Amino acid sequence: MTLEIAQPNLPKAPEPETGSPRYWGLVWKQFKKRKLNMIGLWVILILVAIAILAPLLANSEPVYVKYQDKVYLPILQKLWPISKLNLYPELTGVDLKDWKAKGAEFRYTPVPYSPDDYNLEEILEPPSIYHWLGTDQQGRDVLSRLIHGSRISLSVGLIAVGIYTLIGIFLGALAGYFGGRWDMLLSRLIEIMICFPTFFLILALVAVLGQDLFYIMLVIGLTGWTGIARLTRGEFLKLRNQDFVTACLSQGMPTRRILFRHLLPNAMAPVMVSATFGIASAILIESSLSFLGFGVRPPTPSWGELLSQAKSVIDVAWWLTTFPGMAIFLTITAFNLVGEGLRDAVDPKLKS
């Protein structure tokens, strides 16, 4: 107590506010101000909703069946994790078509096609009331594939970026905080990554690892971390020398705690901005890989795959190029707008 009275002008080093919930509240306030940001955010939220609800939006399975006064929701059995429960054991082995013939009442999803339902009699149909966005070369419903494709494209974006953000933060934090040898090592590593033409590296890695959705995410993740690492390193370098770190150290706090509880939240803002932009480019990289035939495996309906399929019929089936192309650019523009808004919102220099 006496010590504090003796030094009233030396307040305890305050932690910068950039990590606190209050800070994010302010960021949100700032973010909200611009209409474009909100439009972008809404687009993303709607897309995420579509992706989550995809099986309920487009499915050839009936949503609702009423037969002999009993109501079934067969679609539930297609939804993970409900599918594990086996809700209707009596339905196994039953052909629903028989029921239909017997006068059962059926209700379908808005798009009554599953993404893999091929129909060789309806190849390359232009948009119609049956197929709102037309059909592809195997007679599959484009809208259904687009809806289910949102799951793939979004998860490629989110997971790949998630992977590289983690790598980048980890390496950047080490280098920024400890400096010296770690920093040297990271600089060399980043230099090495820069020197590889990225797309070349991705191709080589896909060849080594194999063509699988997860590997593609992993590869984009493994090759994309340098930006985040540099950012984190810079932030940590800046924060390391601030008084509150000394205060933490003087309290005997373990390094891990200082790094991840005290420093990391403060460095998160620029990382978040960069990650948002990263999602957009990950989706684009996936579509380029699909174009070269290195994308997700068929019949997985990623937007890139849809678009690259369309190339051979580009002059006869406009709907095959237009709709997936629009889906891609809508999503990416939305992510970029949000990223831009976030950047403006978290940048204290722009706020004043």
Place this chain on the structure above:
Amino acid sequence: MQRRPSFIVLALLVIAGLFSACEVQAPKDPHTLIYHLGSEPDTLNRLTATDAYEGRINGFIFDSLIERDNATLEFKPKMAKSWEVSDDKLVYTFHLRDDIKWHDGKPFNADDVIYTFQKIMDEKVDAPHLRVYYKDIKNLEKLDDYTVRFTYAIPYFKALEFVGGIPIIPKHVFDDGKDFNSHPAGRFPIGNGPYKFKRWDTGSQIVLERNEEYWDKTKFPDIRRIVFKIIPDDIVAFQRLKKGDLDMDSLNPKQWVKQSNTPTFEKLFAKHQYYTPSYRYVGWNLRRPYFQDKKVRQALARLINRQGILKNLEYGLGKLTTGPFWIFGYEYDQTLPQIPFDPAGAKKLLDEAGWIDHDGDGIRDKDGVKFSFKFLIPSGAEFYQNLATIMKRDFAEAGIEMEIQTMEWATFVQQLNSRDFDAVSLAWSFGYDEDPYQVWHSSQAEKGSNFVGFQNGEADRLMEEARQVFDKDKRAELFHQMHRIIYDEQPYAFLYSGPALVARSRRFENVKVYPGGVDILEWKVGKQP
């Protein structure tokens, strides 16, 4: 200062506009045939080259000892004016013409043939793919400057085709002490055929010019220049054809049916189709438990909607096939019926084979093994992707789980070689006298092209016997038997044989379509329609 950047932009736009406005290219020469090449050949060194593009170009630059007649497909003299085969079918003697000159003026003689053979057998030469074809030749002698004699260790019905088609290279060009594999003549071939090599612009074009001193006046071409344009993207190539940048291109079924039916196209181009020996198939790796039973394989064949795929994905351009031979060949047994698309029948067969869904998860199983396998296809190939997705759907319906595995070509080859796959789809293309030994003999199951591991004693015996039968009819009889065995065993689900689809400019006249395709050498240059 502030104005300058936008000024430059404006200037660039103006320049761009000017380019489009005025012609920056010379008018086309009607005597030049511009032909599409989907990929650049690695080299034009006939011995070290391994791609199909090299053959397409060198076919114009080089002649062979004997060649097949366009119409009858029988062998006839070319650089060898005659040949003799010994009664035991082991000794082949060729009498060479003495009036043939290489493009650099040096005469062609027996030394070139001997040198070529020596180089093929030389282990320092990167030609192992050729070496395997000639490894049964015991001896090659030069009897005189214009007579050579090949002696085989064992009789083989394709021996004449092999020795008569040996890719002869000029000794005086290559034998100068330089490393053979990287010899400059590989980039600047000197041949003896109807066209001379002119230039090669890496990645863009290869130009040939007519050999005015060509010895074979019966085959003296009318077209003065052939330009092979390297255009890796087929869609772009087709657009260039439509625009008139190309005179000749092969089409895919979609282009043939949907994209080339405009009046302008019909006016400028004629389309030809012909069948060369080839077929597409789905191969089951017989080493896997679920493919070991013949009944299962017969069931799977009934689960592939071949008719639907051919009709709708390939627009009916192709013929369903039942076995491993050319559908128009003497080896093919035409009496065998097509296997129908019959899911119900397939399910019955599967039940009979003991593959039943015991645990109610929608997937058949037997002895605790689930019927769940991976289907390997090369990546980026549209047909295989379509096939695979359709199969996946129909198989799932029948209680079989199929996962599609796409692999980039080099990896794909590796998987095949190490036999590390469940099922695979690919195509075979082959010669007019087919020897099925390489693909079907049990000795090839370990290391050769018998990826699926087909082993059948009777079939082995038939193939071994056929190799030494020189009479076509007798061989046909043996192969028909073999065809029936394979039809019954269904190690492959045979899909169909697709035609070659070619569009060429109507500027050329005297175009005949033979079973083996078109012969540019006999074309005449006419008026642009």
Place this chain on the structure above:
Amino acid sequence: MSAYLLKRLLTMIPTLFGIMLITFLIVRLAPGNPVSLKIQAAQGLKSTALSQEVTDQMLKLYGLKVDLPAGYENFIKDKPAPVRKALEWLGQNTIQFKIWLVNVCQLNFGMSFKDHRPVLEKIREALPITLTLNLLEFLIAYLISIPLGVYSALGRESAVDKGVMVLLFILYSLPTFWVAYLLLMYFASGDHLNWFPLGGLHSEGYETYPFLMKIGNLMWHLVLPVITMVYGSFAFITRFSRSTMLEVVKQDYVRTAWAKGLPRRQVIWKHAFRNSLIPQITLLGTLLPALLGGSVIIEQIFSIPGMGKLAFEAISSRDYPTIMAITTISAFLTLISLLLSDIAYAFADPRISFEEKQQA
């Protein structure tokens, strides 16, 4: 300065070594090998089974199998099979890597497996094409993006600024191959407009053209590929230029310039713009690798024989020497260009001297 240069050049060595080692490992661990590809490619996967002997001959010919030192052979001889295999692999690859390194130090990048041409010659053919294309792209991208970024920064939050931003993001989000095909269809195919050629670098008979027409012809062919390459980079550079400008405009010295009564033009384009260019130099440094890399997709669609295509084909055919050479050479050039951009930075910003940098 020379001390600084020397130090920078020395730190390049471990980086280069790291790149070579990583490439070597990726290449060697990748499934598929050039020998089996070569043999299979011959007759559409239908050659007779090759004897181990022929395969070995090939491996030796390609330098993929070397003699291990006798001592090492003895050492691994009686190890259990998996260990022996691993050790053999290790021994083989260590020796091969060493041979390769020694050759590279003598500027010998070897012969391509594909066509037995010197790899350097192949790169020498492809690099100028890619460089031409990419330099044009850079030039146009910067000439358009920087003024756009500056104007957008000056009119921050205005309708123009927002409109430009949305437009650029839309451009950025259009997949390259899609745009490439659309451009070809609408501007080159003749179905709609027939302004530009459908790919390639020259017209037929190009060899005979007079010089100016050659240049014109080349430029005419490059219009569409350059547009395809350039539109996506607008967003990035413009946003960067905008944000650096925003940063600079707030600086005290810009206020000083205003306070001096300088006209707007001079304040913006002399005082602010000049300073906003400094971070651009760093950005340029990180973009340079793209200058050498080339784009597989664009080169594929527009039939341009550049570095992207060369690299892609080298990977597909497991042409080890070419892959190794491309990565090594482009890594080296990239490191040099990073160094150059640092030097340029020091020239552009008088505050930075090499001596200070050395201490930092």
Place this chain on the structure above:
Amino acid sequence: MPKILEVKNLRITFPVNGGRFAPAVDGINFHLNQGKVLGIVGESGCGKTVTALSLLRLIEEPGRIEEGQALYYGTVEGVSPPPRRPGPQRPEPPEGYEGPEATPVDHLMIEDLRREPTAEINSEKAPDGGIDLFKLSDEQMRHVRGNNIAMIFQEPMTSLNPVFTIGDQISEAVRLHQKVGKKEAEEISIEMLRKVRIPDPQKRIHDYPHQLSGGMRQRVMIAMALSCKPDILIADEPTTALDVTIQAQILELIQELIDDMHMSVILITHDLGVVAQVCDDVLVMYSGMIVERAPAKRIFSKPKHPYTIGLLDSIPPLFQDAGELLHTIKGTVPDLSRLPAGCRFAARCPRMVDACKARVPPYKYVGEGQEVRCLNY
């Protein structure tokens, strides 16, 4: 003594949360006499820098001058008819200009709407006429900057453009305003550098700012500001960023130059020591308002406003006993977005009475040119 600048009812607002605009400067009035030094003191954030910047119309977006006038009695290039120098004769006001006629008691300091008459500091009757700087076009304003009114800033480190030599930066303004050639401008620059006592100016003009020390840079700034011989020099905390020894030198230099060049100066500072050294008159600002004004001597001898008293008490005495606590004013400046209704200092004031919270106290003239806004008087 004639006025050179007169600021009337200046209100500058900045947006705060919720789209509201809050006054950073809330209706202040003052004037500057020719050849005099007017000091503006106050804590950081009290609006003194904003006031100064507003005179050059350099307030950055989104801040804006809401209302008020800044009347400049001088000649501005491009403004016609050329206004006359304030003097014994009464000039016609320039066209379209709402002259001081609009304010009947123009010679008084006007505050609030109550317009309580207060005494005039240095009571010299203000002349009529004058140019309202806030009404000039951008182009006309540009001529005012540097030429009529020059400014030097707090941070000599960052206020010079790092990528140009100091010679460039000085001669740039000279060439612009004095319409002279390159060569001549360079000579003038050298001359100016010599004037601010930079050794070896011929060589120094080729230096970049980073090659100079802080004091040197401030000298360069001063040279730059003075190079066009402006009527008014605004110095915004010119010595804050400098070492104490350098501070004194710079102040001395400014003092000399003023005497030498007959300039009028507005000196913004939070350092009362500086005020004591150079100022003639002083305004004390608190939270966007002037709370006290007086001749400099008077401020030190008889400070009235509790805030002024607090400020003076915070100066560390020369000989301080160990352990004795430095006096501080408790609390913080009110947030712009939450300004109190009454006296803005009330919350921190030791002599606060209840009435202080009700309304803003009016000015009270307490004699000898001293006015104070405090209910205690």
